[in-house]
Amino acid sequence: MNAESDFIKTVFGLKLKQQRQKKNWSLQDLALKTGLSKSYLNEIENGKKYPKHDKIIQLSESLNCTFDDLVSTKLDKSLAPFNEILQSDFFKEVPLDLFGINKNNLISIISDAPKKVTAFINALIEISQNYNLGKERFYFAVLRSFQELYDNYFPDIEEKVLLFAKEHQLEFNKNMNPDVLQSILIEKFNYTIQSRDFEPYGTSTHLRSLFIPEKKLLLLNIKLEKDQKTFILAKEIGFNVLELKNRPNTYSWLDFGSFEEILNNFYASYFAGALLISKEQIIENTSDFFLQNTWKPKNFTDLIESFTNSPETFYYRLTNILSSELGIKDLFYLCLVKKKGSDRIQILKELHLNHQQAPHANATNEHYCRRWIAVKNLQHLKENETVTDAQISHYKDQGISYLVISTSQKNPFSDGSNRSYCLGILLNSQTIKKINFIKSPTLPTINVGVTCESCSIADCEVRQAPPVRLEKEYFNLSMKSSIEKIRKEIESEPQSKN
Secondary structure (H helix, E strand, C coil), X not given: CCHHHHHHHHHHXXXXXXXXXXXXXXXXXXXXXHCCCHHHHHHHHCCCCCCCHXXXXXXXXXXXCCHHHHHCCCCCHHHCHHHHHHHCCHHHHCCHHHHCCCHHHHHHHHHHCHHHHHHHHHHHHHHHHHCCCCHHHHHHHHHHHHHHHCCCCCHHHHHHHHHXXXXXXXXXXXXXXXXXXXXXXXXXXXXXXXXXXXXXXXXXXXXXXXXXXXXXXXXXXXXXXXXXXXXXXXXXXXHHHCCCCCCCCEECCCCCCCHHHHHHHHHHHHHHHHHHCCHHHHHXXXXXXXXXXXXXXXHHHHHHHCCCCCHHHHHHHHHHHHHHHHCCCCEEEEEEEECCCCCCEEEEEEEEECCCCXXXXXXXXXXXXXXXXXXXXXXXXXXXXXXXXXXXXXXXXXXXXXXXXXXXXXXXXXXXXXXXXXXXXXXXXXXXXXXXXXXXXXXXXXXXXXXXXXXXXXXXXXXXCCCHHHHHHHHHHHHHHHHHHHHHHHHHCCCCCC
């Protein structure tokens, strides 16, 4: 069914329900008045069916409204804000079924309380405008929510990776040859692959690859290191094995036209990570690492290097298996970046599994806590240096603690910016039993905040801004306390007689 037909059915259903509710009739009442079945009327109101001409006349006569009142696609004031949503590709671009949400159920919610839902949507729009939440940021927020809903673990893709590796006799190890992956793309998927110098075009430090679908031509930047090239080729295989047609054609991405592109890009990236780092091997090696009694940065560095030269790929792969396979469910992953010549720290990527942990990225230009191990490493990183370290971060204001392991390095394919990748594991009775080195004397516990503007740590030696948000909260609490004192005093005074 085309979008226009869906829109007409949906609007008719909304208007029918609205007319029925004006009379305080139930569906059964309307069924008795019109002689139409309750189930049929329910399907009409949910936008599944559009009645024939004679039945519309029956409905309009029973509801004491005109034929045009029902068939017109013009919505009244209470439903007007949904007109644009219903006519747009909203329901296609953000597939609500990923979250178990039925479109018709959502329409039903809208029609039940149009004014309240309108106010809510208007509030979201205002918030998004004030916080610069554009379409792209919204899409990525939806994707993160989708990943978190499934613990960032997708067994169907894991299974397809295993079948693909078996079919092509690929061994999961650090030394997977990019030439082998390139041959598969050429022979199995009819690709043409060329290495190009992008510098004459002004994109040498940003564009790693360009896919031209009309020619099945993949252009690779000649400056790619082996691991970068291997990942791009593995991801390109992922697009084909998973049959993902709607996809971005550049890496790093420049623009996404739809949510489907972002979702498919994620699926292909997941495929690449699973192909390059064996699930079974990373489970075994990480379990052994957690059994160590002492935290030693070198041991974690060795763990990374046993799988890949890319800390980012390793950290992200851990998020796939810790929750699903090792039972460590409350964790977060962050990628932070500090650009050359700037003191500003940005959260470039984030993922939070099963718990809405701090820290979260914000678009308010607040200052992330300089006591985070990932930020400290970024600040002091030397040229061509890779630093791995850990701490127990105690969020004083929230009363919770995380084991945070971080690796920082010069971004190997940019203009000299530094990146930190970090994994945070909530410390609770379950995780403390699984990680032996939690009480290691080499693992310091540091009081941290989220941003300076919301942090109560007194005399912080690395504070970048006053705690203005916290001060406002204190002011409001003080005002409430004063008002309560006034109320009690007034209540205790004897009542005056006129």
